[in-house]
Amino acid sequence: xxxxxxxxxxxxxxxxxxxxxxxxxxxxxxxxxxxxxxxxxxxxxxxxxxxxxxxxxxxxxxxxxxxxxxxxxxxxxxxxxxxxxxxxxxxxxxxxxxxxxxxxxxxxxxxxxxxxxxxxxxxxxxxxxxxxxxxxxxxxxxxxxxxxxxxxxxxxxxxxxxxxxxxxxxxxxxxxxxxxxxxxxxxxxxxxxxxxxxxxxxxxxxxxxxxxxxxxxxxxxxxxxxxxxxxxxxxxxxxxxxxxxxxxxxxxxxxxxxxxxxxxxxxxxxxxxxxxxxxxxxxxxxxxxxxxxxxxxxxxxxxxxxxxxxxxxxxx
Amino acid sequence: xxxxxxxxxxxxxxxxxxxxxxxxxxxxxxxxxxxxxxxxxxxxxxxxxxxxxxxxxxxxxxxxxxxxxxxxxxxxxxxxxxxxxxxxxxxxxxxxxxxxxxxxxxxxxxxxxxxxxxxxxxxxxxxxxxxxxxxxxxxxxxxxxxxxxxxxxxxxxxxxxxxxxxxxxxxxxxxxxxxxxxxxxxxxxxxxxxxxxxxxxxxxxxxxxxxxxxxxxxxxxxxxxxxxxxxxxxxxxxxxxxxxxxxxxxxxxxxxxxxxxxxxxxxxxxxxxxxxxxxxxxxxxxxxxxxxxxxxxxxxxxxxxxxxxxxxxxxxxxxxxxxxxxxxxxxxxxxxxxxxxxxxxxxxxxxxxxxxxxxxxxxxxxxxxxxxxxxxxxxxxxxxxxxxxxxxxxxxxxxxxxxxxxxxxxxxxxxxxxxxxxxxxxx
Numbered sequence: 190x191x192x193x194x195x196x197x198x199x200x201x202x203x204x205x206x207x208x209x210x211x212x213x214x215x216x217x218x219x220x221x222x223x224x225x226x227x228x229x230x231x232x233x234x235x236x237x238x239x240x241x242x243x244x245x246x247x248x249x250x251x252x253x254x255x256x257x258x259x260x261x262x263x264x265x266x267x268x269x270x271x272x273x274x275x276x277x278x279x280x281x282x283x284x285x286x287x288x289x290x291x292x293x294x295x296x297x298x299x300x301x302x303x304x305x306x307x308x309x310x311x312x313x314x315x316x317x318x319x320x321x322x323x324x325x326x327x328x329x330x331x332x333x334x335x336x337x338x339x340x341x342x343x344x345x346x347x348x349x350x351x352x353x354x355x356x357x358x359x360x361x362x363x364x365x366x367x368x369x370x371x372x373x374x375x376x377x378x379x380x381x382x383x384x385x386x387x388x389x390x391x392x393x394x395x396x397x398x399x400x401x402x403x404x405x406x407x408x409x410x411x412x413x414x415x416x417x418x419x420x421x422x423x424x425x426x427x428x429x430x431x432x433x434x435x436x437x438x439x440x441x442x443x444x445x446x447x448x449x450x451x452x453x454x455x456x457x458x459x460x461x462x463x464x465x466x467x468x469x470x471x472x473x474x475x476x477x478x479x480x481x482x483x484x485x486x487x488x489x490x491x492x493x494x495x496x497x498x499x500x501x502x503x504x505x
Numbered sequence: 506x507x508x509x510x511x512x513x514x515x516x517x518x519x520x521x522x523x524x525x526x527x528x529x530x531x532x533x534x535x536x537x538x539x540x541x542x543x544x545x546x547x548x549x550x551x552x553x554x555x556x557x558x559x560x561x562x563x564x565x566x567x568x569x570x571x572x573x574x575x576x577x578x579x580x581x582x583x584x585x586x587x588x589x590x591x592x593x594x595x596x597x598x599x600x601x602x603x604x605x606x607x608x609x610x611x612x613x614x615x616x617x618x619x620x621x622x623x624x625x626x627x628x629x630x631x632x633x634x635x636x637x638x639x640x641x642x643x644x645x646x647x648x649x650x651x652x653x654x655x656x657x658x659x660x661x662x663x664x665x666x667x668x669x670x671x672x673x674x675x676x677x678x679x680x681x682x683x684x685x686x687x688x689x690x691x692x693x694x695x696x697x698x699x700x701x702x703x704x705x706x707x708x709x710x711x712x713x714x715x716x717x718x719x720x721x722x723x724x725x726x727x728x729x730x731x732x733x734x735x736x737x738x739x740x741x742x743x744x745x746x747x748x749x750x751x752x753x754x755x756x757x758x759x760x761x762x763x764x765x766x767x768x769x770x771x772x773x774x775x776x777x778x779x780x781x782x783x784x785x786x787x788x789x790x791x792x793x794x795x796x797x798x799x800x801x802x803x804x805x806x807x808x809x810x811x812x813x814x815x816x817x818x819x820x821x822x823x824x825x826x827x828x829x830x831x832x833x834x835x836x837x838x839x840x841x842x843x844x845x846x847x848x849x850x851x852x853x854x855x856x857x858x859x860x861x862x863x864x865x866x867x868x869x870x871x872x873x874x875x876x877x878x879x880x881x882x883x884x885x886x887x888x889x890x891x892x893x894x895x896x897x898x899x900x901x902x903x904x905x906x907x908x909x910x911x912x913x914x915x916x917x918x919x920x921x922x923x924x925x926x927x928x929x930x931x932x
Contacts, residue, residue: 201707278820278823278824279824279825280823280824298825300825300826300827300828301708301709301710301779301825301826301827302708302709302710302778302779302825302826302827303825305778305779306779306823306824306825320709321709321710321825321827322709322710322711323708323709323710324709355706358709361706361707361709384705384706385701385702385703385705385706385712385714386701386702386703386704386705386706387703387706389703390703390706
């Protein structure tokens with residue numbers, strides 16, 4: 190059992206054994222959640238603060254539920270409405286919160302690297318709930334757990350990630366995680382939505398979706414932000430759906446047992462056809478949401494163990 | 506009448522491109538003789554034994570930001586002047602991107618008065634090319650020139666309107682005024698924090714293609730063909746821009762180019778985990794670009810090395826990378842950082858000082874920048890080998906935003922003379 194990290198800032202610094210450790214624990218939490226077995230002692234007496242500088246419903250709720258299931262005292266701070274509006278800097282906000290001595294800080298911020306910056310200034314464990322276009326580690330971990338439960342393994346799979354790769358922190362964390370676990374990664378999307386230097390990432394890039402989906406085990410769709418739809422990056426919503434929206438015809442190129450994933454919230458009829466999203470034989474989108482809670486429970490549990498170990502070391 | 510004899514020196518001559526033992530006689534602030542032997546000191550002369558260390562013309566640094574007026578807490582003429590003296594810089598050529606911008610003879614006179622009162626080195630001010638650096642209307646180029654402006658620039662703002670820019674260039678040509686421009690296509694570079702590529706994608710930071718530099722340079726070269734103005738590109742930092750620059754020079758246009766010391770000694774990977782002291786304008790480039798640009802300096806295609814000294818306080822830098830201010834201080838680290846290139850065998854000392862002193866002097870039509878009879882005795886004495894680890898808190902600048910904090914450097918300034926007067930010395 191190894192998980193040495195003090196924070197969960199991204200997938201990049203994690204070792205494959207740390208990923209496996211976290212997924213194993215999350216797997217058991219997922220089972221216990223289904224059976225209704227409570228674990229309110231795990232984070233009992235600990236304080237978890239959710240700081241979201243960018244609005245989010247599902248991620249924030251998932252973290253909140255995970256903390257509560259483990260017995261933590263959970264606070265939500267809507268940062269857009271608060272001190273940031275009064276001109277306080279990110280670091281001052283962090284120092285103020287730090288003085289209240291929380292144990293776990295869950296942070297989402299619209300700028301890449303902001304969560305790293307904040308983590309340097311506080312004593313508690315920091316979990317990155319998404320920073321700019323950089324990373325969204327718990328999303329990649331919940332995707333990995335979903336894949337592992339559906340496919341029975343998390344290596345030597347062919348995974349296609351489709352859509353707006355350039356602006357997606359979910360794609361970055363997934364590329365990192367799936368690469369570390371030795372899977373084949375294909376990226377599918379129009380060249381305007383591909384990040385620069387992508388050919389150096391050890392991935393295959395496809396502009397033709399059907400060709401890219403050929404014989405893959407997993408199809409991961411990404412959300413296309415509304416503000417990128419009109420003329421800037423792609424000509425129009427309907428042309429995008431025609432070329433890169435997942436429908437039955439395109440999905441037929443994947444393996445017959447390929448699963449379909451989406452981090453949500455979905456734009457039905459833009460990146461994914463509604464009937465595919467709802468097809469319980471192919472879509473694991475609801476399962477992803479369920480695994481999200483389990484993965485976040487596991488992440489906070491492991492970080493809390495390291496916090497306790499650190500405190501004991503100080504006392505000895 | 507003061508007379509000083511520098512003996513036992515290693516003379517770095519950027520005109521003859523020699524690096525040889527010798528001595529130098531200074532009288533009344535001017536170099537009066539250069540020897541390759543040790544002469545008998547004239548009566549009453551003060552003798553300075555250089556101990557075999559390098560004696561070179563003082564550095565002329567074009568594009569220094571002194572934050573007066575407007576942001577004196579970041580840098581004043583006193584602090585910038587002391588930093589310059591400690592760094593072997595004997596002339597600083599100041600940028601007009603202050604608050605307010607230096608765009609009238611009145612504000613220019615303020616700068617000159619403040620510099621005169623507080624700075625121990627020569628200060629030559631530049632003025633804005635357009636009013637408020639807004640890129641709409643040209644400034645009073647003639648009046649500003651009369652008041653002492655040595656060049657005209659909107660600094661890191663590109664004059665996007667080609668009609669406005671071509672008229673300003675045409676008017677500047679009629680006065681034989683030097684125009685300095687930042688070459689970065691504004692559309693392509695909009696919102697960028699780093700150079701696009703694998704590193705930018707990994708960090709999730711918005712990047713600009715290195716092509717944005719060449720596009721802007723190509724545009725400006727076309728306008729130079731049209732107008733015939735004297736033009737200097739402040740920073741050429743990419744390999745792709747070099748052939749265009751070479752062609753323009755070969756075609757006889759009055760074009761020169763500079764590069765900041767940071768782009769010669771650091772690359773994009775130095776940003777590492779969002780280190781904002783490495784956020785510069787233009788952003789740091791790939792290692793291939795860095796090598797190409799160093800070679801261009803050694804070959805003389807790029808004329809000038811500058812520090813692009815840009816003081817920023819802690820508050821402007823302690824922010825998420827995209828929000829943090831750009832720029833780094835460089836007056837004191839310019840020479841030791843440049844000596845990295847010498848120690849890496851990429852350039853010799855005479856060629857280094859050609860880019861640090863002689864070429865800037867040519868560009869501004871100064872008689873400094875050379876070790877010749879009659880030149881002003883603006884000198885720097887330095888030990889090119891002395892190793893040290895930089896501690897940013899020891900810098901004389903009010904702002905400590907150096908990317909070299911904690912870096913191991915070689916090269917220590919032992920003494921700086923301006924018009925024969927010692928303004929800095931550790932021996």
